[in-house]
Amino acid sequence: MTLLIETSEPTAGVRLIRLNRPSRLNALSGDLLVELAAELGACASSSGVRAVVLAGDERAFSAGADVHEMAAAGIEAIYGARRLDAWKSVDAFEKPLIAAxxxxxxGGGHELVMLCDIVVAGANARFAQPEIDLGSLPGDGGTQRLPRSLSKAQAMRLVLTGEAIDAATAERWGLVSDLVAAGEAVHRAVEIAARIAAKAPIAARLAKQAVRTAYETTLSAGLDAEREQVRLSFQTTDHDEGVEAFMTKRKPNFQGH
Incomplete structure (x- = not known):
């Protein structure tokens, strides 16, 4: 198994998934990505899962693409249909996804982090795009997502030098939302996920989609998309519940309808 799934959820509505290839520093083999895509698909279909935390272990979230696979299969190790379809499925996951x-x-491990909606980092975390050291460049979205979060100079520094930045720098640059003591990333990520899981799940999915639209379109088109997501949220029972709970000064009980 290339993943470890918590058999008892850490808190209601939260699924914790750990990458599990410790001998390879959780390198993203084709099998791991296919398994991850399948697990996220199951989470997407489960009404009991409202937010997902994705983690590695204390040594590595992920060292990136599996270089052994690249040495054996070349470009097909990265862009073979099986792996590419799995990567696209992870990217398309609609529920809130938090990296610990x-x-x-x-490399690809950092690019997987950038697919997540919120990033919690322990103080020992380091982030890099070292593909240049292999005579290549980021190929799982790094050259496109980094400039959408960083300045041109910061993105170029990561991509062109291959040098790692520490967690404090990543937070300062905006790649990390929460910086915690080493060893505390999963705990903090689960706390955040639990807060999200207590919200209206349809509204959370619509909100995630609206924010993501901002990275892919013009402001005017994004505002139109936002208004449409708001209209959809007003059609849900959970919206009625939220309004009634506010008016009666009680905690809402969102059911995902």
């Missing part, structure tokens, strides 16, 4: 990063998040 300890140790290294390099």
């Amino acid at each position: 990063v300890e140790g290294i998040a390099f």
Whole structure:
């Protein structure tokens, strides 16, 4: 198994998934990505899962693409249909996805972190795009997502030098939302996920989609998309519940309808 799934959820509505290839520093083999896509698909279909935390171990979130696979299969190790379809499925996951990063998040591992909606990093975490050291460049979205979060100079520094930045720098640059003591990333990520899981799940999915639209379109088109997501949220029973709970000064009980 290339993943470890918590058999008892850490808190209601939260699924914790751990990458589990410790001998390879959780390198993203094709099998791991296919398994991850399948697990996230199951989470997407489960009404009991409202938010997902994705983690590695204390040494590594993920060292990136599996270089052994690249040596054996070349470009097909990265862009073979099986792996590429799995990566796209992870990217398309609609529910809130939170990364808990300890140790290294390099190459494809960092690009997987950037697919997540919120990033919690332990103080020992490091982030890098070292593909240049292999005579290549980031190929799982790094050259496109980094400039959408960083300045041009910061993105170029990561991509062109291959050098790692520490967790404090990543937070300062905006790649990390929460910086915690080493070893505390999963705990903090689960806390955040639990807060999200207590909200209206349809509204959370619509909100995630609206924010993501901002990275992919113009402001005017994004505002139109936002208004449409708001209209959809007003059609839900959970919206009625939220309004009634506010008016009667009680805690809402969102059911996902």
